Amino acid sequence: MTPSQIITTVQWxxxxxxxxxxxxxxxxQQSTKSLLTQALADKAALQQSADTLAVWLQDANLERSAIKAEGETLALQVQTIEQQRAALATRNQDLNHQLTQLLEDSQDEQTQAWRVASVPNDVVRVYDSAARCALRANLQDPVCVAAQGSDARVQRHSGSATGIAVPANPEGTVPIQPTVSEANDLVTH
Incomplete structure (x- = not known):
């Protein structure tokens, strides 16, 4: 090989x-460019996720603040209700004492006879049930729900040995239950 061929070969x-x-x-360079493009896309996705999480966190904090405020309001309402309940219990006790005193001091024979007469257990149960069902906490009680679902009562026939419920009036219809004020009028007269 000649020196010019060696130089040409080395040049080649x-x-x-x-x-x-x-x-x-x-x-x-292309690989680095592709990696850079992917990294920028990943950064944009992470930034969007961070922004979304920031919004969710802000909403959660607002909701937590609202729930806390609502809890404080409910606590105040419960405190007020407890105070009212205590006041009503005291008022009830005072009224019962006044009633007892009036009945004991009464000179009327009819009032004295009424005072010593016992109240039938059925009447006590009816009033107890009505008072229990009047409480909001007992609205899911099956007895209270059943009592609210019917506006009429079916009376039992006194001559029936089977105890089957029959309508109380001759037309064959169920009579409408009297309202509380009508029932009180019947009791007081």
């Missing part, structure tokens, strides 16, 4: 090496 060798190096550098 350097040129080939330079082309391969440039090609590898180009490929590496």
């Amino acid at each position: 060798l350097f040129l080939s090496l330079a082309i391969v190096t440039i090609g590898l550098m180009y490929q590496q």
